[in-house]
Amino acid sequence: xxxxxxxxxxxxxxIVAVSSAKGGVGKSTVxxxxxxxxxxxxxxxxxxxxxxxxxxxxxxxxxxxGKPELAPGALLRPR
Numbered sequence: 001x002x003x004x005x006x007x008x009x010x011x012x013x014x015i016v017a018v019s020s021a022k023g024g025v026g027k028s029t030v031x032x033x034x035x036x037x038x039x040x041x042x043x044x045x046x047x048x049x050x051x052x053x054x055x056x057x058x059x060x061x062x063x064x065x066g067k068p069e070l071a072p073g074a075l076l077r078p079r
Contacts, residue, residue, distance in 0.1 A: 028057045047078060
C-alpha cells in the first residue's frame, strides 16, 4: 500500500508492530520471539527494528556485535 511505498518498503508484505505505553512489559522479548519464530518455523525473511533510543536491547538478545552498517542513501544495511 501507500505507507510501504512512502517508506521505501515496497517488497515488504507484512508489518507487525509491538508497542505499549508502559516500559518493562516485555515488548522486546515478544518482538524477538515473533521474529525468530517466523524465520525458523515458517522460513520467512524477517527484519527487526529496535527503535528504543534510550536502551535498545534487541541486539543484546540476539547477541549482535558492532554498530549498524549504512548502505548508500543512509539506509541501514541488513545483517
